[in-house]
Amino acid sequence: MRADAARNLDAVLQTGARLLAHDPATSIAAIATAAGVDRRTVYRRFSTREALMAAVHTAKLDACEEVLAQARLTEAPVTVALHRYAEGIITVSRKWPVDLQQARDEAATARLQRLLQDLDAFMARAVRDGVLRPGLPDRWARTLLTHLTNMASHEMPELTPAQGADLVTRSLLTGLGPN
Numbered sequence: 001m002r003a004d005a006a007r008n009l010d011a012v013l014q015t016g017a018r019l020l021a022h023d024p025a026t027s028i029a030a031i032a033t034a035a036g037v038d039r040r041t042v043y044r045r046f047s048t049r050e051a052l053m054a055a056v057h058t059a060k061l062d063a064c065e066e067v068l069a070q071a072r073l074t075e076a077p078v079t080v081a082l083h084r085y086a087e088g089i090i091t092v093s094r095k096w097p098v099d100l101q102q103a104r105d106e107a108a109t110a111r112l113q114r115l116l117q118d119l120d121a122f123m124a125r126a127v128r129d130g131v132l133r134p135g136l137p138d139r140w141a142r143t144l145l146t147h148l149t150n151m152a153s154h155e156m157p158e159l160t161p162a163q164g165a166d167l168v169t170r171s172l173l174t175g176l177g178p179n
Contacts, residue, residue, distance in 0.1 A: 011035040012042055017056045021097040057103045060096035061111045067092055068115060073122040078131040086149055087165035093153035145172055
């Protein structure tokens with residue numbers, strides 16, 4: 001793919017992610033205009049809004065998988081891996097603000113489930129390592145982590161990803177108490 005074509009595709013995908021997250025009924029023509037490309041350019045690559053949304057979901061899943069790999073959830077110390085994960089996911093969520101729970105594609109759904117299983121395994125490791133307390137309901141810690149990173153990503157854009165990760169990590173590990 002030529003460099004300008006790759007830039008156009010990236011612009012269409014990122015613009016599509018932003019606009020479709022805000023309004024799932026956004027037209028391909030509106031996405032093309034906002035991305036600064038001709039509508040025909042988008043239609044040559046994506047015949048429908050659903051095809052474009054599937055490509056956006058794939059791009060976000062690729063980015064999420066990369067974050068999990070870089071966080072080293074199975075090797076790094078739990079608190080280090082948690083901070084790396086939170087910082088990376090905040091960045092990804094801001095770049096790709098679509099909700100992966102909305103993915104209709106079976107392959108995307110399966111990839112999302114694997115990511116969630118990896119996070120559940122990481123949270124189980126955090127319990128085994130004494131970083132999180134035992135006895136919490138299944139998926140509680142992972143669900144809380146997801147909500148905290150979403151809040152830092154979308155409700156607090158004034159925070160840098162590093163600041164958001166600091167708050168997510170401290171909130172998850174120590175709560176909101178004075179220490």
